[in-house]
Amino acid sequence: MKDDRAITVLVADDTDTDRLILETIVRKEGHTVVSARDGLEAIEQFDRARPDIVLLDALMPNMDGFEAARRIKALAGEELVPIIFLTSLTDTESLVKCLEAGGDDFLSKPYNRVILKAKIKAFYRMRTMNRTMLEQRDQIALHNEHFLQEQTVAKQVFDNITSGGHLNTNNLRYFLSPLAVFNGDVMVASTTPAGNLMVLLGDFTGHGLPAAIGAMPLATTFYGMVSKGFSMTDILAEINGKLKSILPVGLFCCATMVDMNFRKNTVRIWTGGLPAAYIYRAGGEIEQVKSTHLPLGVLSNKDFKADPALLHLDEGDRLYLWSDGIHEARNTAGEMFGEERLLGVFARNTEREQLFDEVLSQVKAFVGRGEKSDDLSLIELVMAPSPLDYVDKSVQARAQSQLAEWSLAFEVKPSSFAIFDPLPLLLSVLLEVPGLRNHSGTLYTVISELYTNALEHGVLGLDSNLKNNPDGFDRYYELRKERTGQITEGYIRITLAHQTFAEGGCLNIIVEDSGAGFDISSLKSDGGNDYSGRGLKLVETLCDTLEYREPGNCVLATYRWHCDD
Amino acid sequence: MSDSHPIDHDTLAALREVMEDDFYHLIETYIGDSEQRLASMQKALAAGNGEEVRRAAHSFKGSCSNLGANGLVSRCQTIEDSAAKGELKGLEHLLVELQNEFNQVKNQLEIYQ
Numbered sequence: 001m002k003d004d005r006a007i008t009v010l011v012a013d014d015t016d017t018d019r020l021i022l023e024t025i026v027r028k029e030g031h032t033v034v035s036a037r038d039g040l041e042a043i044e045q046f047d048r049a050r051p052d053i054v055l056l057d058a059l060m061p062n063m064d065g066f067e068a069a070r071r072i073k074a075l076a077g078e079e080l081v082p083i084i085f086l087t088s089l090t091d092t093e094s095l096v097k098c099l100e101a102g103g104d105d106f107l108s109k110p111y112n113r114v115i116l117k118a119k120i121k122a123f124y125r126m127r128t129m130n131r132t133m134l135e136q137r138d139q140i141a142l143h144n145e146h147f148l149q150e151q152t153v154a155k156q157v158f159d160n161i162t163s164g165g166h167l168n169t170n171n172l173r174y175f176l177s178p179l180a181v182f183n184g185d186v187m188v189a190s191t192t193p194a195g196n197l198m199v200l201l202g203d204f205t206g207h208g209l210p211a212a213i214g215a216m217p218l219a220t221t222f223y224g225m226v227s228k229g230f231s232m233t234d235i236l237a238e239i240n241g242k243l244k245s246i247l248p249v250g251l252f253c254c255a256t257m258v259d260m261n262f263r264k265n266t267v268r269i270w271t272g273g274l275p276a277a278y279i280y281r282a283g284g285e286i287e288q289v290k291s292t293h294l295p296l297g298v299l300s301n302k303d304f305k306a307d308p309a310l311l312h313l314d315e316g317d318r319l320y321l322w323s324d325g326i327h328e329a330r331n332t333a334g335e336m337f338g339e340e341r342l343l344g345v346f347a348r349n350t351e352r353e354q355l356f357d358e359v360l361s362q363v364k365a366f367v368g369r370g371e372k373s374d375d376l377s378l379i380e381l382v383m384a385p386s387p388l389d390y391v392d393k394s395v396q397a398r399a400q401s402q403l404a405e406w407s408l409a410f411e412v413k414p415s416s417f418a419i420f421d422p423l424p425l426l427l428s429v430l431l432e433v434p435g436l437r438n439h440s441g442t443l444y445t446v447i448s449e450l451y452t453n454a455l456e457h458g459v460l461g462l463d464s465n466l467k468n469n470p471d472g473f474d475r476y477y478e479l480r481k482e483r484t485g486q487i488t489e490g491y492i493r494i495t496l497a498h499q500t501f502a503e504g505g506c507l508n509i510i511v512e513d514s515g516a517g518f519d520i521s522s523l524k525s526d527g528g529n530d531y532s533g534r535g536l537k538l539v540e541t542l543c544d545t546l547e548y549r550e551p552g553n554c555v556l557a558t559y560r561w562h563c564d565d
Numbered sequence: 566m567s568d569s570h571p572i573d574h575d576t577l578a579a580l581r582e583v584m585e586d587d588f589y590h591l592i593e594t595y596i597g598d599s600e601q602r603l604a605s606m607q608k609a610l611a612a613g614n615g616e617e618v619r620r621a622a623h624s625f626k627g628s629c630s631n632l633g634a635n636g637l638v639s640r641c642q643t644i645e646d647s648a649a650k651g652e653l654k655g656l657e658h659l660l661v662e663l664q665n666e667f668n669q670v671k672n673q674l675e676i677y678q
Contacts, residue, residue, distance in 0.1 A: 014624070015598055015624050015627060015628045016594045016597070016598050017591065017594050017595040017598045017628040017631060017632070018627055018628050018631055020587070020590070020591055020594055021580070021583070021584070021591065021631055024583060024584050024587055024591075025583055028583065059620050059623060059624060086627075087627075088623070088626055088627045088630060109626075109627045109628075109630045109631050110576060110630045110631045110632075110633065111631055113579075113583055
């Protein structure tokens with residue numbers, strides 16, 4: 001862009017006198033002058049010199065100023081080239097003609113140097129502003145194009161992550177408007193190894209990429225855990241903890257999660273912050289499952305409660321989940337669609353299969369030419385007679401690769417007794433078994449109790465009767481310390497054996513020690529009160545069975561668990 | 566009144582200040598322009614071309630106003646208005662008066678040359 005001192009002005013006038021005066025004034029102001037004596041010359045000069053401002057006489061031979069103005073404006077395109085008509089015309093009609101031809105202003109004769117100077121300055125400033133505006137417009141257009149490209153790529157990545165194989169089941173229908181992901185909506189669905197369908201609909205606070213980004217860890221966690229058979233409670237807690245730790249304060253995820261069991265005709269629903277889910281019974285009644293929790297990512301896991309409601313669904317019952325996009329869709333008058341209208345759609349429904357489409361079409365019709373809200377999300381789940389006819393292959397492969405039946409033998413040798421606690425190691429193995437994670441607390445108590453007994457009474461030969469009085473208690477632990485430090489012989493063998501069933505599994509825990517054993521019959525006669533203390537009694541209540549093997553140095557605990565526990 | 570003061574010397578003085586050395590050239594140019602305009606007005610009137618008379622009168626009016634020849638400006642305006650209405654009758658007289666007025670202006674301008 002040329003600077004102020006180098007403004008080029010085209011002067012077009014067929015009267016030599018007037019042109020001479022103008023040329024002189026303009027030049028005196030420090031600008032560059034190009035001249036023309038008629039309209040045709042003016043166009044030639046404009047094309048050649050591309051002046052910043054054009055001073056144009058209206059009445060000229062060959063081509064008059066009006067036609068020249070039109071051609072110059074056409075040549076300039078979207079660039080602003082101010083045209084000032086030089087005229088002593090005073091009738092309104094002629095002035096209008098000047099404006100219609102593209103004129104921006106007038107300069108009347110006799111010419112006034114001060115006025116001309118001011119006009120050139122003002123119009124040049126306008127031209128500069130216009131040019132800046134055009135540059136910025138182009139820049140914005142470029143940025144926007146760039147942004148849309150990025151969004152497209154981001155959406156592809158997002159779709160790949162979030163659509164991990166939930167698409168092909170008759171029990172599930174869903175609608176997510178194309179750009180809903182950038183309004184923070186996310187929907188993930190997958191089947192569990194047991195054949196249940198798990199669905200999570202989430203709505204992150206905020207808009208754009210920041211809202212979409214939280215959906216990534218949510219989706220990967222969801223798919224990873226569902227396919228491994230983790231319970232809904234575990235999955236919710238894991239997602240909540242993850243979101244809590246990665247999302248900034250104020251960004252969280254309203255969500256509804258559903259676990260549909262087609263064998264038992266039950267559904268578990270957890271709702272945190274989203275509008276109430278609707279159950280549309282085969283008989284026509286509607287039940288609402290209202291939000292009873294805070295959204296995901298708000299509470300720390302210590303305070304987070306992942307306790308879903310358990311409901312019975314008969315064959316043909318339908319469940320509807322939605323984000324607030326449907327309730328808050330606005331029409332041209334600014335009214336929201338709202339719950340009443342939504343209930344109205346249900347009330348007017350005659351064919352249940354049509355309801356999904358009816359909800360969508362009526363929301364769209366309501367919005368009409370109103371503000372296009374692009375975050376409609378709707379999910380319909382049907383309790384179907386048959387189990388899912390679709391299982392993701394990758395899930396199957398993962399299910400096959402997981403441990404179904406296994407055993408593990410672990411022996412602790414003398415030099416380790418004093419310094420090594422085998423519990424964390426064994427527990428970490430058990431936690432790898434899907435479903436057992438829920439039972440880690442119980443299992444810890446059982447194994448820890450059995451191991452301590454084996455060590456203290458079996459290997460070290462300590463008498464628990466010592467602990468019956470306060471002095472003995474101290475003595476007991478003194479002896480324990482002393483003997484663990486000195487011991488050079490002995491072992492404790494722990495064997496864990498696990499079998500997985502469709503509904504759960506069975507864990508056998510065998511603890512055997514190198515000690516002499518004890519009289520099992522005495523234990524049975526007096527309830528173990530003398531020998532094992534409260535610990536073993538607790539183990540008995542926790543396990544399904546607890547048996548001792550002769551000569552009393554070996555104990556076998558059986559622990560059965562169920563998916564729904 | 567226009568007879569005694571055919572030209573506004575204040576306007577001319579301001580112009581002289583702007584034009585500096587080119588002022589004399591401007592006066593020459595104006596006189597040349599004006600004679601050409603007067604000739605073409607007479608020619609157009611003889612041919613009965615009212616539109617051409619109007620345009621010539623309008624252009625002449627413009628340069629006269631720049632030079633401060635206000636008497637000429639008002640006479641040009643009268644001719645321009647009549648021509649625009651197609652009233653060419655009697656314009657010969659006005660043209661003669663215009664010519665006379667211009668001669669006076671020219672005389673005055675010679676002071677500056």
